[in-house]
Amino acid sequence: MSETLTFTLGHGGDDISQARLVSRQIQALVGYTVRESLHRWTLITYLIGITFFLILLSTAVNLDIVEGTLASARLFGQDLQIGGQEIPVGDVVRWFQVGIITTLYSIGVLLALFLTSNHVPAMAREGWVDLLIAQPVSRSTLLLGRALGSVAVVAIGVTYLVAGSWTVLRIKTGLGGMGFLLAGLVILFVYAVCYSATVLTAIITRNGPVSGMIGLMVWIGGHVMYPFHVYTEWRAVAFPPGWRRQAATALAEGLYWTLPKSEGLRQIAVASAQNEPVSFLPILYSIPFAVLCLFLACWWFTRHDY
Amino acid sequence: MTTAVIETHGLRKVYKSFLGTPVEALRGVDIRVERGQAFGLLGPNGAGKTTLVKVLLGLVHPTGGEARLLGDHAGTPAARRRIGYMPELRNYPRFLTASRCLDLFGRLHGIPAAERRERIGRGLADVDLGKWAEHKVGTFSKGMKQRLALAQALLNDPEVLFLDEPAEGIDPLGRVVVRNILRRALDRGTTLFMNSHLLTEVEMVCDEVAILHHGKVVESGVLAELTSRERQYRLTVASDFERVPAVLDGVISEIEEVKAAAGLAAWNLTVRDRDALNTAIDRLRRENILVDAIEPVRSSLEEVFLRAIDDHASPDTPRQAAHSNADEPETVNAGESS
Numbered sequence: 095m096s097e098t099l100t101f102t103l104g105h106g107g108d109d110i111s112q113a114r115l116v117s118r119q120i121q122a123l124v125g126y127t128v129r130e131s132l133h134r135w136t137l138i139t140y141l142i143g144i145t146f147f148l149i150l151l152s153t154a155v156n157l158d159i160v161e162g163t164l165a166s167a168r169l170f171g172q173d174l175q176i177g178g179q180e181i182p183v184g185d186v187v188r189w190f191q192v193g194i195i196t197t198l199y200s201i202g203v204l205l206a207l208f209l210t211s212n213h214v215p216a217m218a219r220e221g222w223v224d225l226l227i228a229q230p231v232s233r234s235t236l237l238l239g240r241a242l243g244s245v246a247v248v249a250i251g252v253t254y255l256v257a258g259s260w261t262v263l264r265i266k267t268g269l270g271g272m273g274f275l276l277a278g279l280v281i282l283f284v285y286a287v288c289y290s291a292t293v294l295t296a297i298i299t300r301n302g303p304v305s306g307m308i309g310l311m312v313w314i315g316g317h318v319m320y321p322f323h324v325y326t327e328w329r330a331v332a333f334p335p336g337w338r339r340q341a342a343t344a345l346a347e348g349l350y351w352t353l354p355k356s357e358g359l360r361q362i363a364v365a366s367a368q369n370e371p372v373s374f375l376p377i378l379y380s381i382p383f384a385v386l387c388l389f390l391a392c393w394w395f396t397r398h399d400y
Numbered sequence: 401m402t403t404a405v406i407e408t409h410g411l412r413k414v415y416k417s418f419l420g421t422p423v424e425a426l427r428g429v430d431i432r433v434e435r436g437q438a439f440g441l442l443g444p445n446g447a448g449k450t451t452l453v454k455v456l457l458g459l460v461h462p463t464g465g466e467a468r469l470l471g472d473h474a475g476t477p478a479a480r481r482r483i484g485y486m487p488e489l490r491n492y493p494r495f496l497t498a499s500r501c502l503d504l505f506g507r508l509h510g511i512p513a514a515e516r517r518e519r520i521g522r523g524l525a526d527v528d529l530g531k532w533a534e535h536k537v538g539t540f541s542k543g544m545k546q547r548l549a550l551a552q553a554l555l556n557d558p559e560v561l562f563l564d565e566p567a568e569g570i571d572p573l574g575r576v577v578v579r580n581i582l583r584r585a586l587d588r589g590t591t592l593f594m595n596s597h598l599l600t601e602v603e604m605v606c607d608e609v610a611i612l613h614h615g616k617v618v619e620s621g622v623l624a625e626l627t628s629r630e631r632q633y634r635l636t637v638a639s640d641f642e643r644v645p646a647v648l649d650g651v652i653s654e655i656e657e658v659k660a661a662a663g664l665a666a667w668n669l670t671v672r673d674r675d676a677l678n679t680a681i682d683r684l685r686r687e688n689i690l691v692d693a694i695e696p697v698r699s700s701l702e703e704v705f706l707r708a709i710d711d712h713a714s715p716d717t718p719r720q721a722a723h724s725n726a727d728e729p730e731t732v733n734a735g736e737s738s
Contacts, residue, residue, distance in 0.1 A: 122507030221491025
């Protein structure tokens with residue numbers, strides 16, 4: 095139905111389908127956000143840091159592999175003791191990949207949340223948001239296009255780091271499974287889910303740092319609730335007995351099922367990096383949170399007066 | 401038959417303060433703007449002008465009443481596709497160049513790439529920013545940003561152009577440039593809706609005005625009608641100056657001598673009606689007094705504005721008839737229905 099709707103442009107009389115128009119608008123908003131990140135040095139700083147890491151990985155780490163086994167390793171030209179043990183090179187590659195993914199999952203996601211937390215407030219500033227809303231673009235498209243732009247900015251960095259590291263390790267060792275690349279996608283997903291909370295907060299408060307903090311709290315909250323859900327014996331230790339334990343348990347379970355499954359997603363990323371089988375349920379269970387946040391953000395944005 | 405491109409009926413907007421105190425920004429506004437008109441919206445600060453424009457653009461949701469733009473409900477993306485908007489506050493991203501800035505708006509309008517490039521080049525040249533196309537907006541002066549805003553508003557060749565303080569902050573030469581661009585847009589059939597404090601600019605561009613005060617239209621109509629003083633005419637004669645008051649005695653209500661060019665004499669005449677004016681002319685001709693000119697006396701828009709505001713000092717003062725021919729409401733193009 096929507097594909098058949100057309101709109102006329104000004105006096106010109108050019109007709110364009112609604113779907114095509116929305117597609118062009120989203121492309122424009124994503125491009126504008128990426129350009130803004132380049133201008134603000136956010137993306138450039140990110141890419142320079144990753145480039146520095148990749149150069150370090152490719153030059154500072156030297157692995158001598160003899161018949162599939164690590165014979166010796168040198169870091170910055172210094173021999174590393176392996177203790178006379180034969181270490182399969184596959185294990186070494188896995189260590190590197192797990193290290194990179196774990197770092198990216200923690201520091202990378204937090205940095206990304208803070209570096210992109212100002213995108214929505216910057217769009218919502220007076221004298222700019224009213225001009226954007228006065229264009230033939232729905233407010234939901236405007237907000238989702240902007241949020242997608244932020245995800246695109248982070249995707250560029252994550253892709254560069256993960257694909258770059260994978261390429262360096264592949265060249266140096268001849269090993270490297272596709273799971274590592276999948277782990278990169280999982281990390282991007284974690285960022286996107288937490289960022290949806292940032293978007294919701296940003297459109298209400300128009301405050302970048304506060305929005306970034308909320309995204310971070312959601313990410314942490316997912317980790318904090320995990321043990322209360324999995325290790326039921328913790329409840330007996332952490333909560334007082336009686337109705338208060340029942341209430342606290344219900345609250346903890348409610349929060350666990352509401353918040354993104356940060357810990358489950360971390361486990362998927364790490365398992366993927368090691369080419370181990372993973373369950374995608376944490377991904378499925380995290381999607382409703384992002385959908386709810388974005389829905390509320392669009393609802394608020396649509397109802398608000400500017 | 402004329403078509404209304406902008407129409408509001410009983411439009412109301414109530415803002416709630418932080419403590420929940422209601423503030424009525426619009427208190428039942430009815431306006432009608434026909435296609436091809438240059439319509440000026442006037443009013444003191446806080447009158448509700450900006451709120452009215454924002455409702456029409458979909459930036460603000462009305463509390464009650466109805467607003468229609470080009471036949472659609474105001475605020476829908478379909479309606480906004482055929483309009484241009486030049487805001488008062490232009491907070492363009494500093495990192496974008498003038499051409500990239502217009503490119504973003506062209507994309508949001510869905511203009512194809514080749515056509516977009518052509519329109520951007522032409523639009524920037526029209527506002528004398530052609531050589532600044534690849535310069536960042538952050539380096540632009542206020543006047544340049546103003547002209548960029550105009551180029552942006554005209555990018556989609558709009559049917560209705562909303563201008564919020566279009567001449568604010570630019571020098572006289574820049575104003576002439578803006579005015580000429582607006583006149584060209586009018587020639588192409590574009591409807592102008594101008595919100596401005598600069599009454600002289602409105603007077604030079606608009607043919608219809610509405611004066612908003614305390615959220616209500618207190619005066620509206622064709623500019624020429626609003627500024628003409630009721631039954632006042634200026635008589636200029638070229639002979640027998642001293643006889644004129646005596647000749648007109650008994651025909652006119654008031655006579656007041658005013659300054660005239662050398663060799664001429666002039667009076668402002670107040671007459672009861674059109675017949676009395678014609679009787680006065682007949683008497684002058686019968687007495688062989690050489691009439692040089694007779695023309696309606698006009699007020700400035702500023703005088704009309706101040707009078708309208710004075711007449712409606714309190715927000716609850718009922719609106720007086722906007723026109724002398726108030727018994728013909730169907731001829732009123734912009735006004736509040738009684």
